[in-house]
Each structure stands twice: as C-alpha cells, then as structure tokens.
Amino acid sequence: SQRKKIAIIGGDGIGPSVTHEAKLLLEIYRDKAGLPLDLWELDLGADRYLRDGVTFPKEIQIAVQRECAAVLLGALGDPRVPGLEHARDILFGMRFGFDLYANVRPVKALSDRLVPLKGRGAKDVDMVVFRENTEGVYVGMGGQFKRGTPDEVAINEDLNTRKGVERIVRAAFEFAKRTGKKRVCMADKSNAMRHAHELWLRVFDEVRREYPEIESRHLYVDALCLLMIQDPSQFEVLVMNNLFGDIVTDLGAALQGGLGMAASANVHASDPTRVAMFEPVHGSAPPLAGKDIANPFAAILTVGMMLTHLGWPDEETRIERVVAAAIEEKACTVDVGGTLGTRAAAAWVRERVAKEL
C-alpha cells in the first residue's frame, strides 16, 4: 500500500504530552491535507515496564521494522526506573536494532532572539550534525575488574569500524551535495585517541576526495566546541562519532534556544525506504511532567523532519516557518520567552499550519 504507518511512543515524563501535540499535528496532515498516514500508538515506557516488565518486545520490534515507515519517539527516562533499562532497550533497540546509523541533528536557530551569543543572530546558526549512531562508546564494550575494591579498574571501549565510519562520513557528504551545502567538517580527538580516531581521519581523508566540490575540514572536537561559540556561522555540515555528536548537539541546542527547540532523525541514510526514528533531543525532564509547561516545538519540528523523510519536504519548511512565527509572536512556552503552556503553544502552530493547508 502507499499508506505510511507511523509508530508513536509517548515515552516518560514530559514525553507523552509533547508527543501528543506532535501526534495531533500528524492527524491534521492526515485528515486535512489527506496525507496517507496511519498512526499506531504503542504502550511502551516506564509505566508499562513497571506494570508488566515489558521494555521493547521482539515482536513489536519486528512489526515496526516490517510495517512502519517511521517511529515518533518521546523522551524516555523515569526516576522510578533508576537503571534506565527500559529507556535503553527502546532507544538503543531502535538505533542499533534498526541499524539507524545516522543521527541527524539540525542546529538551526529559528529566531535572533533565541541565539545567546552577543552580536549573532539566527542567520549565524544553521548547521546539521551527522552523529554516528551505532558504534563508539555506546556499544557497551568493556567491564569492571575488582569492582568495589581499591584496585578497581573500569573500562569502556570506543569501537569504530571501517564500515561504520565510512557510511556516516559518506552520509554527511551526500547530504551536503543533495542540499547544496558547501562545507563539511569532521571532528575527532585523533591527537589523543590514536587508534580509534586515526581511522576517522584516514577515512575522512579518503571519502572527501570523492566530493571535490565540497570544502572539507578537520578539527579536534575541543577546538570545534570553542569555535561553535566563537563563530558558529562557519559550520554547515558536521560529522563525528556517537559520543562527540551527543555532546556537540547539546551544545548546539544552547545556540538554538535550548533543548526545547532541538529535533532529530535517526536514519539508515543509504536506504530511506527503511524505517526511521524521530525524536526530540530533549530528555524526559520528570520534574516538568504534567504541568503543561514543556516546550512542544522540538517534538513538532521532529514531525517536520519525519515529513521530509516520508517525501514531503515542503511540510518541514512550512512547520519550521510557522514555529519561527510562533517564537516571533511569543506564542510559545516560557523557556523560549513566551507565556503559553504546552497545549496552547502547540495549538497555535497547528492552527496556522491547518489554515495554510
């Protein structure tokens, strides 16, 4: 069928409420614009885990992978589940289990007002980070030796493969080429991590030769963080390992107005027909839950990324424009300088979008 099935996992904390707002937007696209979307809500998260021990069952994984075009995931994490087992099973179950090797995180400011840097505005903050999403320190390799004794040794390994590094670097260059970006910068710590990151340096140097029209640059990740503050306008596309991508995109969120504005896509970049997963970058922020104050725009912008992935890129542009207007008119939550609650801010955006459709 031509219909696109979308699995929706509300998550924990503020997750369910912002995801609900995002779902209502998808319903408008389905009901008003007639997009062929089927929404499938999954009862997964801390509540479910505490109820019956279920995290991310194999049969659901298989069904999602077979039937769905996309997953919309709310934030996971609940103080009642200290070890975060369920969160990891679900989040990494998708990132690793579905081999979604590119975690694509736009660092784009939608309003001058959101940029915290003196003398800088929205035009200076417009980059996309390609974060490797299936390797690095996230694979869990390592262990603890003589745990709890004075001689304890604890190790995590940063695992990198030729295949893994090459495909994410290539994804960054392909994206740059496709979208007309002129610059790709790879960040690593090869001056200290001479085994793992020498591979990054070598592969980057090989792949970039295939894209002579794109300016390529290498930075140590520490220098990158400094330069992102000193002059973010110099960056267009960034590519780096899992851990550095995690750090740099939170730093990037600070340039966009906070985590309430940061969207992300987890994709198997070389084959867009495979299921992809979309999540706001923010966490579940348990203290904010149930208070109607969480910013729904990250989840809404994430829907925009999903619509591009599903073949409707104009809708991402539209959503971004409307969210930018909401920020401009202060029709937004407190974290981005407004006075509205979660529901009202999301409704404002939805109504504008609906009117245009």
Next chain:
Amino acid sequence: SQRKKIAIIGGDGIGPSVTHEAKLLLEIYRDKAGLPLDLWELDLGADRYLRDGVTFPKEIQIAVQRECAAVLLGALGDPRVPGLEHARDILFGMRFGFDLYANVRPVKALSDRLVPLKGRGAKDVDMVVFRENTEGVYVGMGGQFKRGTPDEVAINEDLNTRKGVERIVRAAFEFAKRTGKKRVCMADKSNAMRHAHELWLRVFDEVRREYPEIESRHLYVDALCLLMIQDPSQFEVLVMNNLFGDIVTDLGAALQGGLGMAASANVHASDPTRVAMFEPVHGSAPPLAGKDIANPFAAILTVGMMLTHLGWPDEETRIERVVAAAIEEKACTVDVGGTLGTRAAAAWVRERVAKEL
C-alpha cells in the same frame, strides 16, 4: 635550598614568544621582588627533535623531577612533525611521567567584554575545572585490527581506576573547601558508558559524603555543555575525566575570551612539594608564529598559577588584576579587542606589576 628552580620549555609555533614574555615576568619577580627563583631554559621542542631526534630525554626528566619546583611549558606542535611524537613525549611525559593527576583549569572571565553571551558578564564566568590527567582515553590502550581493509576495527579504551577517579574527585572537593567554594559538579556519560563511568558516579557519591558542607551535583557531560552556555554562573568547581575535561575547558575558553586567556596547572594535588607543570591551554598555532600577534596573557596568567603553587598566591591575584586592567584599557592583542603586539601587551602588564612590587 630555599630557592625554587623552574624549568622553562618554550615549545613550538607561538610557544617560544609567549613563553619568553612569561619568563621576563618571572625575572622581574626574581630581580625586583627578590623571589628566590632559578630559571633553567631547556632546549626541547620541534627544532631540537628535527635537529637530533631528541624529544624528552630520561636524564632531563629525572633532573626536572628531582631539582625543579615547577615547569613552564609553551605550546607544542609543529607542521614539520606530523605525528606529534615530540609533543606527546614532552607533554604526556610530564603529565603521566610526573603523575600530575590534576589538570586545573580556571574558566574565569577577566572582563565583561570578553564574555560572548548576551546578558552575561565577568561575574557569571568564574569556575575551576579539575580535569583528570593520567587516565581515560589518553593512556593509549587499544589498537587497530585488519588495518586498511574493509573489515578494519579500531579501538581506544577509556581506562579508569578507583585510585585515579578518587584522587581527582577528592582534589576538587579539597580545592573547594580550601578556597571557600560552595559547589562541586561532576560530569560523566554514565548513562551510556555504564562500566567506566558508573565508577565515576559511585566514587563521586562516596567522596561527596565526606564534604557535607559542599553542595554536590552530577550532570551528564552533554547537559553540562548546554548549561555552561545557558547559565555559567551556576558552576564553581567542576571535575571530570581527561577527555571531557579537554573538551569542556576549550568550551570554557570561549567564555573567557578565547584560548589566549586560558591558563592551566598540572599538579600532583595531594603533594604540592612535587614538581608541577604549568602551560597555557592554547596550542602552538603555527600560522601565527613569529608575527608578534599571539596573546601572551594565557602564558602570563599561567605564571600566576605557578606563583600560587610556589607559595605566593597574592601574586596570582595581582597578575590577574593587572591583566584585567590591560583588557579594560585595550592594552592587549587583537584577539581580545586590542591593538598591541605580543611584546607590547606583555610589557604593559610587566611594567604595571613591576611598579607595584
């Protein structure tokens, strides 16, 4: 003897010129203030390495460790030595070889003008980072398997020991206690690095109980980077592993006015009678070398940290105050908004200091 011997290594690129200015300041302290300092210049760095293959000879290491109270190190790194062997031998030869487990890096803005954040000033940027300096990914454990083939695997290990983690966490709390700071924050990535960083979490939780008067806090390193931009005023003392300390202090440099303002001390914190090493955080910046434009203030502030270490903390306060005055009066280099060259900016500071002595 009561005299303090100080080894001086100019380094590469801009290193020799800024280190020279720092040395002239030490000479004023020796000649004008009568501090019992003996300065010992060592011919080490890229030039020496290219001349006769010497990086950091064992007999020099031993002599420094036996005879010196401190080392002043300029930046290392030269395009003629692509693998940076000499830089690593010298830098890590001291950090690891002298067991200088605390890399103490103040992130302190000396002028409102240097803080790049809207609505923030110097009073908001005043923290000290305790970076673990002898473990982590810097130990070089790991390797490459099937190098150069499509099946290549490359690994670096993040090595952490109970001893290593405990002593740096303790150093941070001891520093807070000694200097009247109220807050210590530890940053790790224990939600992803469950072996290595669970140790950090556990040790931090143990050690902080010994300092009930100090507020302790744990953050994931990604969140820390975000919060450092959103509200740096909340941080006083930070402690983290080698890699994160590297990244966070470059980010911190952006809040201080750039790497030209960032000083550091490498110390065996539990025994201040052991030799310590002092270096500006910046690199050798080869393109700037020999042009009289590099900012000498990081090297000069590093001398301040050294003087505190040697027992003259009032001199660090003085140097900081005079450098702040130089910034205010634009008696500084271009990177921090002045018009002076390296030599003139350093001379301005030296003359003011000399006048006060």
